[in-house]
Amino acid sequence: MFRIGLIINPLAGLGGSVGLKGSDGLAAEALARGAEPRALQRSALALAELSELKDRFCIYTVAGDMGETVCRDLALPFEVCHQPCEPTTADDTRAAVASLVEQGIDLLLFAGGDGTARDICAVAPESLCVLGIPAGVKIHSGVYGVTPAGTGRLLTRLVRGEPVSLMEADVMDIDEAAFREGRVRARRYGEMLIPGELSYVQAVKVAGKESVELVLTDIADDVIERMEEEDDCYFIMGSGSTVAAVMERLGLENTLLGVDLVYQKQLVASDLDAQGLYEHIRDKNCKLVITLIGGQGHVFGRGNQQLSPAVIRAVGRDNIWLLATKSKLSSLNGRPLRVDTNDPDLDRELGGLMRVITGYHDEVLVRVANPEYEANE
Incomplete structure (x- = not known):
């Protein structure tokens, strides 16, 4: 039985469609501008790939929109192992990692953007394999699948027990305040262990402006x-x-x-x-x-x-x-x-x-x- 940990940042990606170029600290403003949450939808696209393998895995997740809602909607086997605060914050993400690791998960699946990846990287054990569902506005980190369905397709390979190599991938993030002013200030915050299938996992963005x-x-x-x-x-x-x-x-x-x-x-x-x-x-x-x-x-x-x-x-x-x-x-x-x-x-x-x-x-x-x-x- 493959044990999947699942954390969804329900506020991820809110700022993109309304031109805020990020969501960090601006969720309320994004919602006021008419932004619609998309992290749950994108998580569902990834997890739907597992629908034919329900007898081969169990998902350990967080209550409410941080994981439980999607699992329940898709009728996937799951257990709630952590209760977040409302509204959810980065502290809930970090605390959830510890709770899920205690369950002996084989892989931590998470949905968000670079900020979410940073929060997980800060507390996750070095030996923990992770895989991201891209749901943020800016995704420079190399720990995400190329698309939600691509993430799900790679996850099904793991659940089936197919051999998949592992690799270290960079966790990157930029200064959103500078980003909104047209300046890119990228920084590496660490690395995490991911399934190393490059056709499904995106490469880290090539930094810097074209010099040609x-x-x-x-x-x-x-x-x-x-x-x-x-x-x-x-x-x-x-x-x-x-x-x-x-x-x-x-x-x-x-x-x-x-x-x-x-x-x-x-x-x-x-x-x-x-x-x-x-x-x-x-x-x-x-x-x-x-x-x-x-x-x-x-x-x-x-x-x-x-x-x-x-x-x-x-x-x-x-x-x-x-x-x-x-x-x-x-x-x-x-x-x-x-x-x-x-x-x-x-x-x-x-x-x-x-x-x-x-x-x-x-x-x-x-x-x-x-x-x-x-x-x-």
């Missing part, structure tokens, strides 16, 4: 030329330094870690949240200009939750302009690009070959494929 300035200029010139051919079109400008190079070339102010809207080379709106962005573009001709996260390969779902499923569907797959230097693509070592939109059907629709603008009149084809779907094909 000439290539970025070439990419920017190509994008601007394309814009000039689309005179009656709105352009959603995503986050990241590659898109920032386009905005700089246009002479427009840019939200490095947010989403802006451009029309006829003029800035229409800055740092939009998911709802505001959708209201701007839902009945308009528009293109989405985005890049991917170096090292990880995520296109959606890592720090750009403003690009909600509704926004992406309104734009359409064929109207996505994906930008990346060839060095950034090479850093993936042959791994496909990933999408984690919080909508499994949309993730599937986004799969397949996608054109990537890598220079002036220079494109390559790169595959978009999440491992949990590939395994069924």
